[in-house]
Amino acid sequence: MWNNEGIKDTVRRWADLQSPTVLTITRALIFVLGLILVSFVLHTTQIFAYINTSVFIRTGPLHLGEAQNQSIILGPELVTISGERTGFNSNSGEWPPRLEFAILESSGPAFDLYLQCQHQFMTKNESDTLSFYQIAGIHGRPYKEFNGVKGNANLGLGYCKHNSALFLLWHRAYVALYEQIISECAQSLAPRYPATIRADYVNAAKTLRLPYWDWASTPALPEFLQRATCTVRSPEGFRTIQNPLYQYKYPPWAHEGTDPDLPPPSNGSACSLPFTVRSPNKDFVSQPEVANSNLNKVNFRNHTYRFFTSLEGNWDYFATAARWNPRRKDSLEYIHNYVHYSINGTMPNNDCSAFDPVFWLHHAKSNTDRLLALWQAVFPKTFVGSSVNDEGAFSTSPGTVETPDSPLAPFFNAKDREPLTAHMVRSIRDFGYSYPELQGDSQLSEGAVRHKVMQQVTRMYGA
Template identity: 30%
Template sequence: MSQPYKITGLHGVFPRLEIRKLYEDEIQFTLFIYALHAIKQPDYRPKPARFQDMGGIHGLPYERWSGDPDAPDALPEGIWGGYCNHQSVLFPVWHRPYVLAIEQSVGEAANRLARRWTEDTEHVSEDVRKTWIDSANKLRFPYWDWTDKNTETEGLPDVLKPQVFQYKLPDGTLSDPIENPLAFHEFGSVQPDGFQDEIFQTSMARGGAMSFFKSWSRTYRWPSSKVNPIEDYVKINKLLRGSAETRGSAKQLREQVGRLFCYPAPGETVEQQRPSIWDEFSNTLFKPGKAGWDGFGCGSIEQPHNTVHLVLGGLGAMANNDYAGYDPIFYLHHCNIDRILAFWEYTYSKYWVDMGYYKKDGDGKAIPFTQPEGTWDERNNAPIDRKTGLQPFRTKTGEYWTPDQTRFFNKSSTLETGYTYPDIVAEVNGKQQRVSLTDRLPETDQQVHECKAVLQTHFGVCEKGPLAKLHLKETTGYTAIPEGHRLVQDYQRFYTFVELVGHAFNGSYSLQLLFKERVIASFAVLSRGDATQCASCRVRKKAGGQVRGIVDIPDEVVGEIIESRKKELDTADDIVEALANFIKESLSVRLIDAGGNLLADAVARPGVPGIRTVGGEGSRLEEAITPVVHLRSARAIRKVDDSVVVPARGQLPKMGLTFFNHSDHGDLLGDQEWKTI
């Protein structure tokens, strides 16, 4: 009987490095590239540690992972529903042992390479041998930080693009040249079972772009819709960098991540509310108010995750969860998601999935979160909580990992994960401050707000005061400012709350917000095709499963609208509501598929003034898949640093920012309606 491949992590605790930083260390990068190349080979052993076997965990071929051969199976004989944990409170924690598994495989291969390359002691000195062995021991899987400000100018780092690598080995000889294993994965002569070509279309828009998954022998990024495609790295860079006409994804992504650190401190919440905060943070299925608690408008880690998948994928593997696990960049991307999660749970250590959520006026008993249809081994709506097994990943004791065991600050002797992340540093209140995962967890609300201030500054969350010229009334129409906080003057954040149908278009797609015909923000839906074998995805499709998220309207756009309507705003009785109406008049929305092709457009009805009109073209979008987009706004407050005495006219030190007093200004589209192409 086969034994499971246990995910134990590597020996010792060393930092995962950003891929560009790892590239600067020639020895570690050489080991990493050749180890990754090694585990991609069809004859690599152990088989569960093969790259292609691990890639299949995330989707196709929908069969038991060889690393967990004797797993239980609740589905009928011959049916396998997959390990899907997307749109779930388990989304970020399930991917943690997944990344750890690929790190472990690469680390094991790197150690074997280092020993093999240095065994010829006649040509390799003891010092050189020790250097290479130490480098292999310290090697951890890198992350690609798409929030790095340099992404706005550089786009995708060159090290992730096709090229040939060749490096000097310990004995002074050159290694064999190999194609960059980070750029794609070659399936070889036989693809995994189940690959098939897929087309994006609706019942009213029959034409569409084709993804030739069945014909392609390797993974592609932004491929043309051809059997022999060309990858469009220019397009990827354009999406990441942005331009004067199109808001850059990197800027939006960074700000989205920054707003994840705008949740209130634990002492500013009700204890029973905390699992609902984890729900909102962890996934895009969350619906404010489902448990009687209002949402905080800070968003989910799954939202920027989805956007990156579509930015990199186009019609290729990364934009379809059935294939995404085969693209090497998938793991660098998820390593960055794991890094963000590590800093979030360090800051908000008291927010957790726990044993379930609570109704605001309920009986005080926890209501378990559920997984619609579960996965391959769980019944429909099976309860999930902090003790749920994260199949197929087993610990060193042979049990399945649980959410509790994934927590980054869990340092028990049986669950040492072997990695950490570099500190995050930012200039706050005139000096360099840092958040370090090796420090003690923040214990007081003030310490939480100090962490928030650093992380918000690093990720670009700031208040620019676009309403400064409107002289907002600070006392009328607003809820009481929480004790120990001060209102951020002349700042009103405008954002949209979006609800989309996840499986509306036979694949992934995006909603784009437009201002003056230019894209200012977007929201991505990461989906599988209609033919997917994923049990959870099929149930969500049948139920018309909603994907929800928050799309901010950039402050500079709000400022531009204010300038154009300044006279009317000066005489408005309710400045915020008047401005909200002007914003609704100024914006439009459209849907595009993963390849950037138009699916549907929100246009003005005939005879009604609007952004644009359509004559006899197009058909009305089916009501069942029509997006819901509401305009909302919120004020911002900052915690007062109670350790500093400030003169009456002095400048208060900046602490963490929190949004409060959220207002719903109704349907963004107003008199516009959805038309398909």
């Protein structure tokens, strides 16, 4: 067998027999071959560094200040957001819509896939970067770095941008990541069904998007969320599973103090319980009827209509509850807050609200994002400007001036692995989804879209 030393020795002996010119050429060839070998090794390393369509590699901790100007290089795993690219209708130019929960519930295959993937997601080992525990933990507790974006745990805040002009856009990115996880699971699960029904599930997986709960039209928790168990049709047949939309149970160490990096839960708050609850009684049993009573005390329908008609198309008035005044009481963040308060229990606590499965129906799978998308269709020229974030967040110091180019930490774009910004999440089309009220809009003028959407808003929420 040839080895490196044998090759070198042969080349040296051959070169000794040659003229100085040949010797020079030989050395040059060896140098060029060396460069080619190094290039090949580096290229191969980069290929193996690629994990999948949504997870990449980089080196070293990423400081937020660096993230705005630096590309991602090789190193630990980086979770990126690409949005979904399945189910596009080339004839209409439309992406699949996120459906109202009741409609998805009656869809058969799509709902089966959604429930199984939600269940799989919520029961995945908490040490997995893409587990429900870690994704939900981005919002508030446990105040840990995600994607290497450093922060200040002493602020007692997660990455979520509350009371910020970026509030709605940050949550758009957050939900897009969640949706990506569920969709990838569904596309992996569907081909496992028996041949007689496989096509139905494969097609359903392509168009599956997260559902939303329209609390403005129906101010009551969907009945399905109140069941402890549910029956799904799996590839192996019908089976009963723990309802993944009913409750989340924290890992035991989350409240036993066995994780040295986890701050102690707030004593007396719902965050200190070993599971999520909604309007609990003194025995910490959820009372959905109390939550529904609370929801019916607020005229969400009227408030929703008003921010389409009385806020003059002003982004700050519409998007954030920061520096509250009577004029801003109908902002989407303000009304969204009342949904949290009405459900009570886990939901009013920023520290742990994202662990309640209803958070995702409210926020993003998501009626809040849906209302943002409708508002953008009515006011397409209006967008976030420059403003001060007085409160701050895990990776944002209080008093930071935020702009459309500020990073929506800790989220990254899959295309170039750069931090996502408000500009990058402005259009829902870039993330591969739509809403029922926006179907067909790609064929219409801006003015026609505005007219169409306002007609639907008036029908749904007007007096």
